[in-house]
Amino acid sequence: MxxxxxxxxxxxxxxxxxxxxxxxxxxxxxxxxxxxxxxxxxxxxxxxxxxxxxxxxxxxxxxxxxxxxxxxxxxxxxxxxxxxxxxxxxRGDIRVNVRSLAALVEPHLAPLRHWAEERLPQPGAGHDVQLDLAALCHMAELCDLQPAELVVLLRRRPEQEVVGSKPCSR
Missing domain, CATH: 1.10.260.40 (lambda repressor-like DNA-binding domains)
Known part of the structure; x- marks a missing residue:
């Protein structure tokens, strides 16, 4: 059933x-x-x-x-x-658009922007990337945010498709 x-x-x-x-x-x-x-x-x-x-x-x-x-x-x-x-x-994963993240201007999201900028020139790198829960938690920590706060910020970006937001341990 x-x-x-x-x-x-x-x-x-x-x-x-x-x-x-x-x-x-x-x-x-x-x-x-x-x-x-x-x-x-x-x-x-x-x-x-x-x-x-x-x-x-x-x-x-x-x-x-x-x-x-x-x-x-x-x-x-x-x-x-x-x-x-x-x-x-x-699984709690999240799909993000790398080009959109590379265009971030918020100073506290600089680690996320740098990660995206490094990923863009890679041959065969797609525009959309799926982040698992561990990666999301790590990125939130680098940006000095709670994972839920990062998810909220990403949801505000129309290019992003947030498909999960389970809590993680910090």
Missing amino acids: LGSKASGVDADVYQRALGDELRRLRRRRGWTRKELQQQLPSGISVQTLATYELGSRQCSVVRLVELCLAMDELPQHLIARVHQRVAVEE
Whole structure:
């Protein structure tokens, strides 16, 4: 069973992540919920779309496929992103954009900026990097911040995708 303790999977967390990914996908296309609704052959209501995006209503596989195809997204790609987010969230990891961090101007975040600047010229280095809990705690310590404070600061940066924020020991 999806939400059972034995499986280690939290259905509510998956629903919320799925809803968030659906909302991001719709917004990336520049559509309102009403515009998405008009693309769907099933004629579901705008309110139903809202409940899917909020993660407060389960979405059937058939409906998910319909939504994805209406937005030119392969369902398996959406599901993979949702699963990655949930798996990362459970570990307490955080995904950051290195270019954005290299542009930090706040003096107390200089250690984070220097780390990002060193990472940018590396061949094959991607723009997005996933920091595990230990790295996040270490960076917070270098910036003389609590890990939760660093997460809050990163959340304020629109380029960042913070997907977890579990406490760590300092």
